[in-house]
Amino acid sequence: MKRVGVLALQGAVREHLQSIEACGAEAMAVKWPKDLEGLDALVLPGGESTTMRRLIDRYGMMEPLREFARMDKPMFGTCAGLILMAGTVVGYEEPHLGIMDVTVERNSFGRQIDSFEADLTIKGIEGTFEAVFIRAPHIVSAGASAEVLCEHNGKIVMARSGQFLGCSFHPELTDDHRIMAYFLRMIPSRTGVVLPN
Numbered sequence: 001m002k003r004v005g006v007l008a009l010q011g012a013v014r015e016h017l018q019s020i021e022a023c024g025a026e027a028m029a030v031k032w033p034k035d036l037e038g039l040d041a042l043v044l045p046g047g048e049s050t051t052m053r054r055l056i057d058r059y060g061m062m063e064p065l066r067e068f069a070r071m072d073k074p075m076f077g078t079c080a081g082l083i084l085m086a087g088t089v090v091g092y093e094e095p096h097l098g099i100m101d102v103t104v105e106r107n108s109f110g111r112q113i114d115s116f117e118a119d120l121t122i123k124g125i126e127g128t129f130e131a132v133f134i135r136a137p138h139i140v141s142a143g144a145s146a147e148v149l150c151e152h153n154g155k156i157v158m159a160r161s162g163q164f165l166g167c168s169f170h171p172e173l174t175d176d177h178r179i180m181a182y183f184l185r186m187i188p189s190r191t192g193v194v195l196p197n
């Protein structure tokens, strides 16, 4: 069974754990570096990126998360999670994890529109996906290694770059688990042959 962690320092953690389980994988809350051991993939949830960053530093998670990314394990950032993963954050000198080949801008959809829903057409997902946006960022530009998967009103709201998947919205807040299922398919199957003793 695939084991998927959710960074559980702040934000929409429980909904992601439920979504992972609904897709038939094992879900684990991750707080400390040791919690990353044995995971096949990791979700960085939405919430508040600056708060989450402070907690990442406090829990000593910065380097372990970067190391996890270096091990080529799939990582999925939603909303604030995408901001944490981005290589560049508009208006900031330094990125947070800086692992994904995209530039993001925070709070991109105007102060008045704190949250909204939209029917999105996403590459690789059949039909439309009803997405919840909450003070959402958008992807200003996707680097050469990144594939744009979805745009909304001319703004990139979902992209994939290698083993990194990011979206501006909160797929875990609906009962539609197709995006989580898509992410879980990014986990390579274990092909190692186990020899008998």
Ligand SMILES: NC(=O)CC[C@H](N)C(=O)O
Residues within 6 Å of the ligand: 045, 046, 047, 048, 049, 050, 078, 079, 080, 081, 083, 106, 107, 134, 135, 136, 137
């Ligand atoms: N729903 C969210 O994750 C909002 C993200 C938040 N506006 C931030 O900048 O971190």
